[in-house]
Amino acid sequence: MSHIFIRHIVSNHGWPKELVTDRDKLFSSRFWQAFMNKLGVKHKMSTAYHARTDGQIERMNQVLEAYLRAYVNYEQDNWSELLPTAQMSYNSLKTETTKVTPFFANFGYEMSSRRGWDSESFVPRAHIRAERLTEMHQTLRDELTFVRDRMSRYYDCTRSTAPIFKRGDKVYLLRRNIKTKRPSDKLDYKKLGPFKVLEKVGTSNYRLELPKGMRQWPTFHSSLLEPAPKNARIDNKVETWNEGDEFMAEGIMDSKIEDEKSSTMSNGKVTDTKAIHGNHQNTCSTSRKRLKTGIARTLTDRSRQLLQRTRR
Template sequence: MIKIQEPNRPWEIFHMDWVTGLPPRGDRSYNASLVIVDRFCETTIFLPCHKDYIAMDTALLIWNRVVSWTGIFTNIISERDPKFTSELFTNLHQLFGTKLFFSTAYHPQTDGLAERMIQTLEDMCTLLQELELEYKTSIHASTNQTPAILEKGWNPKLPQDSLRKDLVEINPKAASFKGMLEKTIKHAVRCMEDSFAYDKDKWDKSHATPDFKVGDLVLLSTTNFNNIKGCKKIKYSLSGPFFIKALHGENAVEVELSEELSNKHPTFP
């Protein structure tokens, strides 16, 4: 399992991904959502949009709704979507000195933060703001804190707080606020490191690291291939062999695909 660079503060690195195919909602008939997840405190922003947004639309959406709040970020982690791999988006990232990292085909272990967040998103537009507030004030297993505590040092008051007498309010005006926040952030960083170490140990026990080289022949799993001819039940579980053209890090390779698979992205975990 490959460890991604860890941030030192909120909104230094964030993950983003799309939810599409949603029923149209709202005055503008939004049918998709861009999900932004801060890697440090796991604060999440849900941006209603349309699934046919082009690179310019996406760039403006992030600039108007994210950068104005978070400032310029250092790294972005995303899947290989045309909206993010276009020349426009590449130039924007170069302009601001931001690095754009892509997870490989079929969501391997490189990333997963945005995908896990998407699994909790059920209602697209009518409850986005309520869902976002509830998510920010919920304790996350990886940090043992709420995103709001790590980002601001306090939890926003919720409508149901008056009925939850067991909740402890954190007063940002207290003299020890700075020390409390620093202690909380250090604790969250330790929890993140422990969480990654646990996940890495589980992953490494069940996944051997292959020793691939450029020019090697490899077989590809056809699990995610939908355009292979023949009955799905009797088709081969492997396709190939294919020559390795390039190595991308320690967990992905680029192969020379056949004409039948030319519409597939050539990089695989």
């Protein structure tokens, strides 16, 4: 990722002062954090499960997706070929905020337009190709302008005033994209908490005091928070699952032999007995050594049982 960043960003635009990314493991890794600190780049990560953290990026992505959706072929395998044309069309449109094109804001001059044809170097095939690109570029500019205006009107109409919380306030957290350890998701609570607000981060994000059982990033957007009564008790017993959680198996509960002749096990499932809630079982990863030892012990016990039955 660092090589791609230098090749496509730094080489064309120089070192940025700030960099806004999502919370992918590549950007949240220690290497990337140290890389940004060493270069003096202020790294900002978007709020989890809130696509509108950076409105400019979100709106641009919607416009580009609308363009690709309209011009991509049936197999959808030529989208990468359309990106340069989409980028050129988008960078030549004036934005409502700056009143200039992104190209002018970046380089200080407008993108050069197509010049007249040279009759001496006229080649029919090249002429058709160039005319097609010019026509597509103009069509894309019109389509992108329409989609951008439509997205802007829709976003402004559906956007409501964000609630304001202070330090120490109690709020409920909407359980969107958060999986608790309860067996049924449909019967689970729609809200978690209440939790205490520690501080305000940015313009509309808040850091909450979460219990130890919640392995979540403590910063959430205000759209996921609802005010709780002042006399509500803080909930410190919430436990959630986090992607990438691994558990050490206490033992193999069952095994299955696919091929009796070779006496091998193709698949082995282990269960964390400490994390069983009803019939909810979690497939866990464990070391190969312990898994093989458990399989051998299971096969040995079954062999002894079969031998005792034969002797009887």
